[in-house]
Amino acid sequence: MKITFLGTGTSQGIPIIGSDHPVCLSKNPKDKRLRVSVLIQWDNYSYVIDCGPDFRQQMLRADVKSIDGILFTHEHADHTAGLDDIRPFFFRQGDIPIYAHKRVVDQLKQRFAYIFETENKYPGAPNLEVNLVKNQPFKLENLEVIPIEVYHHKLQVFGYRFNNFAYLTDVKTIPDAELEKLKNLDVLVINALREQPHISHLNLEEALQIVSILQPKKTYFTHISHLLGFHDEVEKNLPENVFLAYDQLQITI
C-alpha cells in the first residue's frame, strides 16, 4: 500500500493569505502545506481521504489519473470544499463513490445541492455513488476498512484503519473502545496542530501521549498549523520513529 500526503496543513493552509509569520514566509517546501488529505493506493486502486479546497491542485500535483472513491472524515470545509472538482474524474469514469457518515452526506447535500439533484439536473454536474459509513468495518475492493470514531471538540469524526495503517485527523479525543482498534499499527497518521492547547485539535504534547499509549512502529503528524514552527526544527525534537508529515511525502506499507 502506498500513501501520498496530498496536504498536511490546518484549515487555512500554510502560508496563510497575507501572513508575514516566519513559517509562512519560509522557503523550505516542507513548510508549505495544502489542506489535509491523503491518497491511498494498492493493487490498481486509488482512494483519497477528504476532498478539501486544494483537491484540484493536489490531483494535478500527484498526477492522479483516476480515483476509485473518496472517504470523508467529517464535513468541515477544509475537508469537503473541493467536491465539485471531481468532475474530470466523473466525465471519464462515471459516478464517483463516496463513503461518509450520514450526517456528512446531509451536509454535502445542502452545500452541493446541484450534485444531488435528481430532476432536471444540470448536465455538467457530477454524480456520486453514496455509501453511508457506520462505526463498523466495510469493504473497499479487496480491503477491509475499520472506521475509528473520534471527537473534534463535540463533533463526531471518522478516522480509518486499513490493515496496519491508520489515518486520524481533526481529533481531540478518542474513546477507549476506539483506542483498542488502533493497537499494533505499523503506521499511524494523526493530527498535531501546534504547541498551545486547542479546543478541537490535539496539540503536540497530546498527540505524543496518544503515540506513547498506542506505540505504533511509526507515526506521522499532520493537520499542522504555522504556529507549530518550522518543519525541520520541530522534527529534530521528536522522539524516534515520530515524524512530521509534509506535502508530497510518500510512504509504503
Ligand SMILES: [Zn+2]
Ligand atoms: Zn480540518
